[in-house]
Amino acid sequence: MEIIFASSNQNKAKEIQAALPKEFIIKTLLDLDFHEEIPETADTFAGNALLKAQFVAEKWNLPCFSDDSGLEIEALNNEPGVYSARYAGTQRNDDENMNLVLEKLQNETNRKACFKTVIALIIDGKTLLFEGKVDGTIRHDKIGNHGFGYDPIFEPEGLGKSFAEMDIEEKSNYSHRKRAVDQMVKYLILNTY
Numbered sequence: 001m002e003i004i005f006a007s008s009n010q011n012k013a014k015e016i017q018a019a020l021p022k023e024f025i026i027k028t029l030l031d032l033d034f035h036e037e038i039p040e041t042a043d044t045f046a047g048n049a050l051l052k053a054q055f056v057a058e059k060w061n062l063p064c065f066s067d068d069s070g071l072e073i074e075a076l077n078n079e080p081g082v083y084s085a086r087y088a089g090t091q092r093n094d095d096e097n098m099n100l101v102l103e104k105l106q107n108e109t110n111r112k113a114c115f116k117t118v119i120a121l122i123i124d125g126k127t128l129l130f131e132g133k134v135d136g137t138i139r140h141d142k143i144g145n146h147g148f149g150y151d152p153i154f155e156p157e158g159l160g161k162s163f164a165e166m167d168i169e170e171k172s173n174y175s176h177r178k179r180a181v182d183q184m185v186k187y188l189i190l191n192t193y
């Protein structure tokens with residue numbers, strides 16, 4: 001069975017493909033020769049994931065899913081949330097985004113935060129949502145060279161090191177994205193064959 005991932009991100013697509021039995025073939029928007037960005041105008045992760053999956057379902061009428069992720073910081077009323085990629089401006093600069101977070105938390109003792117991913121899956125006329133979450137804290141400085149986004153300032157609970165100090169394999173044991181994907185995979189295996 002082919003399932004469309006409503007994204008152009010080949011790395012994410014590869015990761016998800018690797019988690020699925022070989023009967024499931026993940027195709028991306030690039031395989032559909034679609035090179036535009038689908039608007040993400042909702043104010044929740046679930047809303048944005050649904051917008052992207054519904055866009056694909058309506059346009060191509062194929063089984064599809066999409067994801068939306070971000071960082072929520074308790075002391076900042078769950079900012080940056082859906083604005084995680086462009087928190088410090090539209091240029092999507094990871095370093096500037098992290099600097100803004102560190103600046104806003106300068107005198108803050110509550111460093112609690114979490115990463116969340118919501119996946120929206122549309123298949124057999126049904127729409128399903130799967131959420132993955134990892135709790136942790138925001139460090140006072142950046143550390144580590146792996147990963148992307150806010151990884152250098154985020155420490156998953158109880159581990160004493162940042163996501164950026166872990167290689168992909170180690171991060172995947174705790175990753176919000178992996179946790180959401182695992183739930184979708186479980187659903188697909190139990191419900192489609």
Ligand code: IMP
Nearest residue numbers: 067068069070071084085148149150151
């Ligand atoms: P996306 O929806 O997966 O593209 O994530 C949106 C933004 O959230 C990214 O551009 C990053 O700034 C942030 N983000 C999401 N997942 C992670 C992660 O695993 N590590 C660090 N930052 C992340």
